[in-house]
Amino acid sequence: MSEPTTTHGPLNLQNQSLGLQIGAVFLGTVLLALSSYIEVPMRPVPVTMQTFAITLIGALYGWRLGAITVIAWLGEAAVGMPVLAGGSGGIAPFMGPTAGYLFSFPIIAALTGWLAQRGWDGRNLPLAFAAMLLGNLLCLAIGGSWLASLIGWDKALAAGVTPFLIGAVLKSGLAAMTLRVIQRRTLRNGA
Template identity: 65%
Template sequence: MSSLWKVTFVICGTLFLALSSYIEVPMVPVPVTMQTFAVTLVGALYGWRLGGATIIAWLGQGALGLPVLAGGAAGAHHFIGPTGGYLFAFILAGALTGWLVERGWNGHRLGLAFAAMLAGNALCLVVGAAWLAVLIGVEAAITGGVLPFIVGGVLKSALGAMILLGLAKRAKRAPGS
């Protein structure tokens, strides 16, 4: 893939990630958004390297002041507050999902695609809650930063796996495949 295509993919991916940030249910200390869905899907579709680079570019935009984080938030201070662990975990979650998809956990195997998406979501919760625990304590981090997100993570993982399945079926039907 040429550098121009990679840049185009990064731009499109950061736009998708930013749009997912605006789908938000405000909560304290961490809002519910579609960011984890977008992060794992970008990783799955782009692979771990380009997916990770795309997520880093998006987070860089947010740190520099562009309104691309949850609910249009912006600024470097979000990376040291309650959401900081989740923001950094997005890189790991997208890369893990992309790495698993590259190894066959993709839309050709729906159960594995779901597991790949779920692993990315779970990693985000673990890393995010670990940082949150430093700020507010373990029990409060689990209560406010993990438990409210479990059902959504499962649903987002199922949606992501279904999208991967649909793309795999479409690729199979395409001429020349």
């Protein structure tokens, strides 16, 4: 039995005070920055825990606040704060091989948030996993398409999509399980 559509994520942040929402956005940008530092160097795009954090924030915060949080984090990066993979920031990552992936991030946060608001959340682990995996695959599709415009389809698939598929599955599973734990604790505590 599916849960009814809601207008908020499992944390119900849309119905909280503006101050609490701003605090959640700040906390989310910190989590995203930290996830950027968990990195396996690869060229031209490193493997990080960013999509784990982005899909989880989308699912927890809901589609609107999740996307706003990711946009705020990308704004921090654009003004030069060292919040992206390897401590990078500035405009260069938004123009090079990683631009498509960065552009996809608010979209995948919104997607996972939208799906979570429709019951694809921690109460249904297979659907939560599917939501996270769809977000990761959309990231690879958008990022790989941008990369292909720079280096061609064959090279983009070989360097910017295929090596990330196993990680996408693993990060999706970890995000779904994390969402389940957080959501169960939140419901148990009556939030």
